[in-house]
Amino acid sequence: MNPNQAQPILRVIRAAPLTQLQDGGRFGALHLGFSHSGPMDSRAFTHNYQLLDDNEHAAQVEIALGGLMLEVLADCTIAISGAYMKPTLDNKPLTNYCAHNLKQGQRLQFAFAKYGIYAYLAVKGGFAGKAFLESYATTDRLGISAQTIGDGSILSAQAITQISEPRGVSRGNIDTLQQHTLDVIPAYQYDNFSLEMHELFTAQDYQIQAGDRMGTRLRAEEALSFTGGELLSEGLLPGAIQITNEGQPIVLQQDAQSLGGYPKIGALSESSRCALAQSKPGDTVRFRFLS
Incomplete structure (x- = not known):
């Protein structure tokens, strides 16, 4: 306008x-x-x-x-x-x-x-x-x-x-703002994470460390590992779940960069990404894979 x-x-x-x-x-x-x-x-x-x-x-x-x-x-x-x-x-x-x-x-x-x-x-x-x-x-x-x-x-x-x-x-x-279990669509490098890592990813709680319009940083007691080798940078979308070199997730939000090279175990559904965006540091969440 x-x-x-x-x-x-x-x-x-x-x-x-x-x-x-x-x-x-x-x-x-x-x-x-x-x-x-x-x-x-x-x-x-x-x-x-x-x-x-x-x-x-x-x-x-x-x-x-x-x-x-x-x-x-x-x-x-x-x-x-x-x-x-x-x-x-x-x-x-x-x-x-x-x-x-x-x-x-x-x-x-x-x-x-x-x-x-x-x-x-x-x-x-x-x-x-x-x-x-x-x-x-x-x-x-x-x-x-x-x-x-x-x-x-x-x-x-x-x-x-x-x-x-x-x-x-x-x-x-009205969708609830307080959704503690987040739905994950298997995508990106999902198949390159081991079955053990798939199970660990959904078996523990994650505390929100910080968040802004670029992404939400999470931390769990046990770190995840990726053995799929070196990756080329690829296109990213909001909701993608990057696993950092420290083995902790970062969920990309609306202002995230358009390219990235961290391995990604999947992507949040739209409703779960919104719920995470509305969560505050100190809140805890869990993940579950959609079939």
């Missing part, structure tokens, strides 16, 4: 530790070295555009950890999903995974996350920004941003009439 044809809709009073625009992702550019990027929790992102009857390429604001405060500059309809950050409108609680009508002059605020890490704020029509390779996805490590968002920033969107009857998602249809 051309920002020159959009209407100012929100003013950032206080930004979150990470506040950035994301759309469904940047595809078809891995061979050029550009990450997919896009939302860390694509499930939550999808709920938002479905609530607003928008398409998957409509840009949303990804909020990490919480603390975002906004002033409403024009009447609009928003949707909120993902990590629970106790959203309020003029100090009155808003429901997660629901659409809400906002009025000019109101104040929208997010506390720091009680559950999860990443929340998503969508506006009917999508946020405006400057596209790169036909995407509004932000990739900080490459300096790619549809709009830099900080204190005082103005967020614009297409002028849209409010939805007459905002709706929500049934609680039974």
Whole structure:
């Protein structure tokens, strides 16, 4: 969406530790070295555009950890999903995974996350920004941003009439943020790991050491070993599980590099990758292979 044809809709009073625009992702550019990027929790992102009857390429604001405060500059309809950050409108609680009508002059605020890490704020029509390779996805490590968002920033969107009857998602249809057993698709060098390593991989707990938009670093008591020989660098996708030289896993996330040479025992399913992205350092997870 051309920002020159959009209407100012929100003013950032206080930004979150990470506040950035994301759309469904940047595809078809891995061979050029550009990450997919896009939302860390694509499930939550999808709920938002479905609530607003928008398409998957409509840009949303990804909020990490919480603390975002906004002033409403024009009447609009928003949707909120993902990590629970106790959203309020003029100090009155808003429901997660629901659409809400906002009025000019109101104040929208997010506390720091009680559950999860990443929340998503969508506006009917999508946020405006400057596209790169036909995407509004932000990739900080490459300096790619549809709009830099900080204190005082103005967020614009297409002028849209409010939805007459905002709706929500049934609680039974909301994916849990706290998924401790992660599904792994056997892929990459799976067949080059021994049966003993397959069994060890799924037999122990892994503690999350650290994580960001590039990847999540895990550690278990017993290290894994790879005897498949030296590998050439190959293309990577979000969810790939690299085993480092120390025998510990790193799960690649949305801003991961496009090439890598570590052996990979498999790749997480989309829902499991999202659940891991929403997990915090100190949490523990286990793996299981899908048949």
